[in-house]
Amino acid sequence: MLAPQADISDAERERGLQRLVIEALFSNTTAALTTGVVLTAFAIHLGANNSTIGLLAALPFLTQLAQLPAIALIERLRQRKRIAVLSSVFGRLMLGVMALAPFAGSLALPGLVTATLVLCALGAVGGCAWNSWMRDLAPEDRMGRIFARRTFYATITSLLAGLGAALALEWTPERSQARDLAFAGLYAAGCAAGLYSAWIVARMPEPRMPDVDRRATHLLAQLRRPLGDLNFRRLILFLGTWQFAINFATPFFTVYLVRQLGYDMTVVMGLSIASQIANAVALRNWGTLADRYANKSVLLVAAPLYIVCIAGMAGGSQIADPAMRLAWLGALHLFMGAAVAGVTLATANIALKLSPRGEAASYLAASAVVTALAAGSAPIAGGLLADFFAVRRLELVGRWTDPEGVFTYLSLALSNWDFYFLLSAVLGLYALHRLGHVEEAGEIGRQEMLRQVVKETRGSIHNFSTVTGLKALTEFPSNLVREMQVRQRYRQIHRKRDEGRSRSG
Template identity: 60%
Template structure:
């Protein structure tokens, strides 16, 4: 059941692609109940400091070094499904360990870090095999739409699981249920769904890998290949800069909302759900855009929006009215969810697209490792600087004084986490500069992508006026799919200067 198949029939492949989409519901239920805002919430419940929060945020990224033995195992055993399934089962057993930590009298925080490291380390080993497996299983021309549909399924389950988690934590805040019991149930349920995910993955087909070109595997020689590819090395620099920029501030959103703004976990999870909802509603559109145009074109739209939203978080501390502040945060999270969906999908796809077939394992692993280092260093540095920025404050006041009194024109107060959001924005601008030098076939001007999105969005809203229109926005019309296939075929024929038949 876990062995590769020398020949995967079209029926088996299509069944595997359907299972790939369904599996997202189970694996992402696990993620929704055990990661995101839940992990820092548990850490705060156990008495974690800002440095500990930063360390927990960094652990998943540094655990990506598990891809190094993952590469060795893939190249040596050439059984990617077996590696992915076994790693998934062993790693997710750590969730059962975390489920009992709230009941420990002492030593819970070090064990939380250790269990998280085990979970993420085995996840990295399995992820290395998983990514290389998908590269051979999923047709290139269907990557954008398929992964978008998978992420839509995932986001829907994230929403449902997030509501359940929010309900449990709300009961805990009201004193109706012990917080220890709530976290234990969340992590125990997450462990169960993780095991069900592994069962589904075990049923998917794995195309057999081609024979190795070298009988003796030199790991460092394999890892040097992506750096010798000029275009892929430019992509690595962009991804590293991008990951450092967004992870310098985003891991501390929960701390900012709870400690600086004084919100409870119910509001924090509610904002997170709003972000995931926006992600789900826009992902299919992003997927079609990556297939129709290019991943880089999508990044040139989604990445700046996300960076601006991070900077916009500083506005929450400037708004005095509770209602207006909550509306501002909700709008920002909706925009961030939509933009992050496009950015994540495009970054993943462009790395897959620029890695040559047969060598994708090393290319994807190197891309992940470099970005993991950047993303891991960022929150640790942020945690170490927390005390420095907590003792600083920047105020900018502009007032008009006349005989009738004083009129305030500008009154800006920046404190603590506000500095993180501004620094993250500046780093994001540099990342966008690095993106400009990456080359991808089919990239177009950003204004064309925006125009296309506007036209599609306008037609979608117009369709709300009829029952037929409501049905149209829930499925991809066959005519549209056929039109996009014909357009891509026409573009390839023109590029190759072939006559039209």
């Protein structure tokens, strides 16, 4: 059942791709119940400080270094499905251990960190085998749509599971025994869903890996190939700088909302759910655009939007009115969810696309190792700097004084986590500069991609909407619409004129 196949029929491949989508429902249920906001809330519940929270956020990235021995293991055994399934089973059993943490007393936090370490390390080994396997299983011309569909349904499932987690935390008082039971139940359910996900993966077909020169399977030789590829090396540099930029601040969103702005976990989970809804709505369009044009073109639009949203989080502490502040944060999370959908899909797909078939394991592992070091060091640095920024404050005040009195027209006060968000945005701009050096077939410019995004978004909302007022949400200012239409007609006229000249010539 776990052995690779020399020949896979079209019917078997299609069934496997269908199971690929179904599997995501369970694996993402596991993630929604046990990672992200829930894991941070769990750590806060157990009394974790900022450094511990930063370490927990860094472990999923730092453990990607386990992909180094995983490459050699894959090349030696050449059974990617077996490695992926077994690592998934043993890794997700750690979620059962984490479910016992609320009742472990002084061992709770050390147990949580240790179990997370084992879970993430085995997940990295399995992920290395999984990525190489999917590279050979999924047709290249459908890769974007397949993984967008998988991610779309996974996001819907994550949304529902996240809502369940939010209700479980809402109905239990903080620091109570009932809250202990709520976290234990979430992690036990996540463990069960993860094990069922592994069972589905075991039923998907694995193409046999192509034969290679055994002399070239030495670990250093395998890593040397992707690093010797100039374009892939540029991609790795972009991914590393990007991961450091966004993970310097984003793991602390929950801490910022709870400790600096004073929101309870219900509001935090609600914002997370809003972000997931936007993510699900945007995914299909990003997948279509990635297949039609290029993943780099998607990144040129989605990544800057994400950076703007991160910087905009600092605005939450500047708004005094509670309703306006919550509306601001809600809007940011909606845009952030849509941007994350494009960034996540495009960064995963561009690494797959630029990896040669049969060598994807070494290429993707080299990329994962570099980005893991960058992404893993960022939240650790953030956690260590938390106390430094906590006691510092920057104020910018503009006042106009005249005989009638003093008028304050500008008041900006940055403190604590606000600095993280602005620094993260500056680092993100540098990462975008590195992206400009990556080459991908079919890429188009940012302005043309923006027009396509607008077109796809308007079409999607038009199809799903039954309310005239909802359609109005897609309307842009009339001058912008007219400008786009004029440009399109201008290009059509010139295209027809060129075609006519070529025929007459």
